[in-house]
Amino acid sequence: MATVKEMRTRIGSVKSTQKITKALQMVAAAKLRRAQLAADAARPYAQQMSAIISNLAAGVSGRDAPLLLAGTGGDRRQLVIVATADRGLAGAFNSAIVRAARQKITALIAEGKDVKIITVGRKGRDQLRRQFGDRFLESHELGLKSPTLASVKPIAQQVLDLYMAGQFDVVTLIHCHFKSVVTQTPVAKQLIPAQVETGNGPTALYDYEPDEESILEALLPQNVSVQILSALLENQAGFFASQMAAMDNATRNAGDMINALTIQMNRTRQAKITTELIEIIAGAAAV
Amino acid sequence: MAEKISFDLVSPEKLLLSGRADMVTVPGTEGYMGVMAGHAATVTTLRAGMIDVSSDGKDDRYFIRGGFAEINATKITVLADEAIPMSDLDLAVLDQRIADAAEDEIAAKSDSERQRAAQYLEDLKLVRAAF
Numbered sequence: 521m522a523t524v525k526e527m528r529t530r531i532g533s534v535k536s537t538q539k540i541t542k543a544l545q546m547v548a549a550a551k552l553r554r555a556q557l558a559a560d561a562a563r564p565y566a567q568q569m570s571a572i573i574s575n576l577a578a579g580v581s582g583r584d585a586p587l588l589l590a591g592t593g594g595d596r597r598q599l600v601i602v603a604t605a606d607r608g609l610a611g612a613f614n615s616a617i618v619r620a621a622r623q624k625i626t627a628l629i630a631e632g633k634d635v636k637i638i639t640v641g642r643k644g645r646d647q648l649r650r651q652f653g654d655r656f657l658e659s660h661e662l663g664l665k666s667p668t669l670a671s672v673k674p675i676a677q678q679v680l681d682l683y684m685a686g687q688f689d690v691v692t693l694i695h696c697h698f699k700s701v702v703t704q705t706p707v708a709k710q711l712i713p714a715q716v717e718t719g720n721g722p723t724a725l726y727d728y729e730p731d732e733e734s735i736l737e738a739l740l741p742q743n744v745s746v747q748i749l750s751a752l753l754e755n756q757a758g759f760f761a762s763q764m765a766a767m768d769n770a771t772r773n774a775g776d777m778i779n780a781l782t783i784q785m786n787r788t789r790q791a792k793i794t795t796e797l798i799e800i801i802a803g804a805a806a807v
Numbered sequence: 808m809a810e811k812i813s814f815d816l817v818s819p820e821k822l823l824l825s826g827r828a829d830m831v832t833v834p835g836t837e838g839y840m841g842v843m844a845g846h847a848a849t850v851t852t853l854r855a856g857m858i859d860v861s862s863d864g865k866d867d868r869y870f871i872r873g874g875f876a877e878i879n880a881t882k883i884t885v886l887a888d889e890a891i892p893m894s895d896l897d898l899a900v901l902d903q904r905i906a907d908a909a910e911d912e913i914a915a916k917s918d919s920e921r922q923r924a925a926q927y928l929e930d931l932k933l934v935r936a937a938f
Contacts (some may be wrong), residue, residue: 730836
């Protein structure tokens, strides 16, 4: 049985943990708002871009379509980009992405594909390295600043260079889709060959300046950067939402624990006093 | 009064401007073009240069470093790689960019890269001259 003093120290330590989780929760909430705004602000550009690409792709078919749109024709050599966060303390956020990545990679390997991996974010690298370390091409870290187009350019450029050098047939990006503050689901998105929404039928007929091919050639690489950027921005919003929820839980748990410990401590103290009283009374009665 | 055209200026990070204008002048790859309501549907690439948004006799100007524009009869959307309002742009920034572009041209690895850097440098100098 723990003594009253031990219990008091224990309560003190749980209290300071609670302070930390509470502070982290509030920081995450503040950052979440900013990250959400950033993710929302980036959406119009990405949407417009895919709309233009869809339009163009309908016109440029088959024979002279650029490599980034048409693909190499095969699908044996796969590149998987896994985007997670740099930090933990965010519930199942990183694990969920890593689990999705692991499933995807294992499935691809089982199909006999040749899989290589690029990770973005420290947590993804740490968790995947054990199992797939020999398949890593490169690991990027996010750093402290929120992602911008300039900061994702090097990653996109590396992917494009590898693709253009004929190293890969298909490039897939796995990240977390930010549905709402409470639900984020990991998704896999095919980056190259570019996926085109079809079935909308030919929308407006456009004039192209200079011409379809050169516009596509400029658009498609840009699209890769933009897709990675929007994935990272969504990831960031998802991370903070997840961290906020996790820290909220932790704070509540700490509160419950403090209550339970306090009751236990009071009982012990009371029991000790009662025992002492009985001893004194018994002693007095004996005289 | 002629009809207005709606105009969106978006960069990868945010929506910079969304409004209506009488005429928007954009730096197309094959020359500056003025776009008014009723323009033929066009998609064009843009080079570095100035966007001029005139509305009710007022002119707003933005510097962009390349991008795309999608135009139809009622709407023009500019997807800029980067856009800076003219009021935030000063010569020092521009000169710095010109110096960077010149370095890029020298450091370029392939012919196409060098050509692109040279083009960008050229465009920047034009903007500086107009400043």
